Amino acid sequence: MPTPCFCNSSQLFEYCCQPIILGKREAQTAEQLMRSRYSAFVVANINYLMNTHHPKTRPSKDKKSILKWTRSVEWKGLEIITTSVCEPSSLEAYVEFKASFIEDGTLANIHENSYFVKENGKWLYKSGIHK
Template sequence: MDCYCGNTKPYEACCEIFHKNGGKTETAEQLMRSRYSAFVLANGDYLMLTHHASTRPVKEKKAIVKWAKSVQWIKLEVLETSFGQASDTEGTVTFNAYFFEQGKVDVIHEKSAFVKTSNVWKYLGLSN
């Protein structure tokens, strides 16, 4: 079975590696994909760990996990990646995350900002 993030590798050879190593990805897109898989699995600890401390919604963790469990995740589409490579310190990833909720398909369309500090990528929030 392909990984939840849409890559053709199995989860164990893809996002699970980052879920086990504390989110140490090479690129911003890898982190974004691993965060999508964490939403599918309702892995709130990983979502908090990989969210930059300056914007981390710690008080909302339980609500985020509850919501992630309440929807049926369909697929992730990465539309565009700007910077966010191993040699960069910031980058953006634009994506669509499709899910099924209350009888209908919905989509989260987001341009996410990522920053790399101490050689570790973190999700910062929505990009302008």
Template sequence: MKCYCGNIKSYNTCCEIFHLNNGQTETAQQLMRSRYSAFVLANGNYLMQTHHKSTRPIKEKKAIVKWAKSVEWIKLELLETLNGLEKDKEGTVTFNAYFYENGNIDVIHEKSAFIKENDKWYYLGYAKNK
């Protein structure tokens, strides 16, 4: 079975590695994919620890986990990745995340901003257009 993030690798050779190593990814896209898999698995700890401290919604962890468990995740579709490679300090990933909620298909469309600090990528939030 392929990974939840849509990669052809299995979960245990893809996103599980990052879930077990506290989000130590090489690229922003790997972090984005692993965060999607964490939503599928309702892994609130991983979502919080990979969310940059300046924008991390600490008090909302339970609500995020509850919501992630309440929907059925369908697929992740990557649309665009700008920067976010090993030698970069920032990057963006634009994606669609499809899910069923209350009998309807819905989609999260987001251009996510990522920042690299101390050799570790973090999710910042919605990318602001420059």
């Protein structure tokens, strides 16, 4: 049964975020990385979240607590608000997004302007400013 991608791209998961999460394909843009990280939260792939987080800012929070949290919420969707113009040669980018979820019966969201950098040909999440 094909699953529509969690990132609301209107593509199927198996052609959208899944191959990126599984390491079969690199995220070509910061937005693709952002989308795949959202989908990784939905499927609770914490290793992928850690691997795509810049080592300098990677959370010290242990993987188990992130896993427990992401499994405790019901993810409702991702909305990309803006993406900075990004040339193929760009080494940094911003993506503003809103991710919605239900936690303890209440609809909540993360509204963040995320900062991504490209190092050794890979996009990495570096930091985010909560809105």
